[in-house]
Amino acid sequence: MATTEKTEVKFSEARKQEIERIRGRYETPRGLIMPLLWMIQDDYGWISYDAMELIAGECETSPAWVYSIATFYTMFELEKPIRYHLQVCNTLSCGLCGSESILAHLEDRLGIQAGESTEDGRFRLTAVECLASCGTGPMMQMNDEYYESLTTEKVDAMLEEWNCD
Numbered sequence: 001m002a003t004t005e006k007t008e009v010k011f012s013e014a015r016k017q018e019i020e021r022i023r024g025r026y027e028t029p030r031g032l033i034m035p036l037l038w039m040i041q042d043d044y045g046w047i048s049y050d051a052m053e054l055i056a057g058e059c060e061t062s063p064a065w066v067y068s069i070a071t072f073y074t075m076f077e078l079e080k081p082i083r084y085h086l087q088v089c090n091t092l093s094c095g096l097c098g099s100e101s102i103l104a105h106l107e108d109r110l111g112i113q114a115g116e117s118t119e120d121g122r123f124r125l126t127a128v129e130c131l132a133s134c135g136t137g138p139m140m141q142m143n144d145e146y147y148e149s150l151t152t153e154k155v156d157a158m159l160e161e162w163n164c165d
């Protein structure tokens, strides 16, 4: 589901030139919807309702039509990206090493439960199954990086670094 948060979105001059360059490839203006969705995602990281309205204007169609296409394909991001996505492994090996207390500590520090995001959109906390780093539990993944042999002190230092306080 796309967020309704108001965003300022526009095509840069370079993008406008690119749009004019490819426009002739399509039989109807609607043919541009997919490339424009990609452009917006590349430039902003996600596609808001405002972006859909912008695309609809370029493609001489309704925002609802753009929405129907954007929501059909799973490769389009319709939520504003979270800055730090913390995924704590919750499977047996990590569990035996104390992953439950790591998760509880993160819930306490961030003021959210697993499966939730902070209101400012900076952190999302998720309990996940094995991340194939079973020998170095408890562990978590933050975006694309692994953090292993965790303790609550290490977690506090990370949150400090990520400017949580």
Ligand code: FES
Binding pocket: 089, 090, 091, 092, 093, 094, 095, 129, 130, 131, 132, 133, 134, 135, 137, 139
């Ligand atoms: S059990 Fe945690 S990484 Fe495999």
